[in-house]
Amino acid sequence: MDLSFLLAGCGQTMTSFFVPTFLFLFLPGCILLYSIVPQKAKKYVLLIVSYVFYWLVSGPLILYLLLSTVSVFGFGLWLEKIQNRMKTALKALPKEERKAAKPAYIHEQRCVVALAVIIHIGFLLVIKYSGFLIGNLNGILSAFDSPVRFGVPQYLMPIGISFFSLQAVSYIVDVYHGLIPADHKFFRLALFMSFFPQIVEGPIVRYHQTAESLWNVKPIQYRNLTMGLQRLLYGMMKKVVVADRLNPLVENIFDKANQFDGGIIALGAVCYTIQLYMDFSGAMDAVVGIAEIFGVTMPENFERPFFSRTISEFWKRWHISLGAWFKDYIFYPITASKRMKNLTSSARKKIGNHFGPLLAGSIALFCVWFCNGLWHGAAWSFIFFGMYHFVLILLGNVISPAVKKVNTALHLRPESRGYRYMQMIRTTLLVVIGELFFRANGLSSGFRLFGRIFTTFSVTGLNSETLTKLGVDAQDLLIVGLTVLIVFAVSLMNEKGIRVRERLEKRPLVQRWVVLYALILYIVIFGAYGFGYIPVDPMYAQF
Amino acid sequence: MDRLIEILEDIQPDVDYANCTNLIDGHFLSSLDIISLIAELEEEYDITVPAVEIVPANFNSVDAMRKMIERLQEDF
Known part of the structure; x- marks a missing residue:
């Protein structure tokens, strides 16, 4: 087995939960370590493995996460200090004078919140958007024949920065609003900010949703382990069987759109929507499942969106x-x-x-x-x-x-x-x-593709020759179709209030294991991996 | 409290406000209705509803709204 991923920043493929290094090495290692250490040490194990995970996927960029956590911790305590000062001062005043005295303290807190938001969001803006802004500025200058050009900066973007920056802001604002007390335990806040299953693609959780349950973790229980694995496998089926199998088709249609008629472009748009849903919701199934193994309840990030009216x-x-x-x-x-x-x-x-x-x-x-x-x-x-x-x-x-x-x-x-x-x-x-x-590869390409759907539409474009061009075959489409049907059936039952997982849980042990093994076999037989397939990075990790 | 129900009926009629306990979660009141409602409540009860109070728990029932209004009136 190639162990080069163990070098800092070289484990980028681990941003997907469904690669062998994560599934067969990292996750079992975490579970094993977590199980053997004493109860008091379990939360620290979670924190350490979370930082190890981030170090493996990001290398030195781990500094961003660490600095972000230190900053959020400091701002929280700063706000609390002002709030305590305000409470003491207002208590000492007669009731009728309190209303007039309060705004000064609120103003002071707002300044602290503004500073925190400027730092965290400003940082995100610089890293993520300065290239875009300067590129556009250069475009405007060029349109006016100006010889002035600005250098476009190339920053390394830490994985998950769009997710943990929003979590950082929500923590500060919630402390300011008095919804949560400022955290005095640095490691608890650090674990909330870095918990490894959610750091890459979210969900963006609020402090009150997970911080306490992450800190008061319990020993792994059989039910949590099996239910968590089941959810992880369900997510894996969505990602590996559907999203990854559709990837060549979607890439070919969007990258070589000129070769295809409007009907195929429409098919590409539908397939991309399915791919994105299966990829992202599959990853969220894995996040919820992995957290469940450790006894932590993650908020759901999807609720059968295609039933929306x-x-x-x-x-x-x-x-x-x-x-x-x-x-x-x-x-x-x-x-x-x-x-x-x-x-x-x-x-x-x-x-x-x-x-x-x-x-x-x-x-x-x-x-x-x-x-x-x-x-x-x-x-x-x-x-x-x-x-x-x-x-x-x-x-x-x-x-x-x-x-x-x-x-x-x-x-x-x-x-x-x-x-x-x-x-x-x-x-x-x-x-x-x-x-x-x-x-689409750019806005103008998007308009061109959208226009072509109507100007060159045909239903006869999909034949074996086109499928070859698209990098898929009829078998691929059959497997994708079947799996989408399975996901649809499960979603429909859940939508109708039939809680599929809870129902399954009440079935005899043999039946439950049959389902679990069937899911594993289904992924092994129909999953898109091995020769001819290039591992596809999680789609939302790039955001 | 009748006045509160009057305000609500003015904003969104055809809802059984006296008995409904999931006005937000059940999608009876939209975010635009809430914006309208807050402006009206502030005027009627001489309160300020900060953004942090705009959570489903405070608007799911007439009773919850009443409690929030009383709390905000007492707030110094």
């Missing part, structure tokens, strides 16, 4: 933790600001209950989707992706009274099965269009 609902079910972060730290703080509240009040009186709040809401929504687009990457196609969803959600809100009227006039029942299915299909189609732009 509107785009707005879709984003409450897809990458839930990112949407929740934007809602809590961007949307509501903007709409709850004094200016926006005044705007809402006056607008409601003038243009009514529906359109009144829409003004402030749309400003906040714009900020959310601009940030969402940019969070995914420094490129115009990502900004367009964000704006596309902003427009769709805004449009949904603007036309909803008219839609209600039309439904009443046409005697359409929004709760009827047909209406709901129609909404789900429409939402999925809109999502697929968005993903086409998301995956």
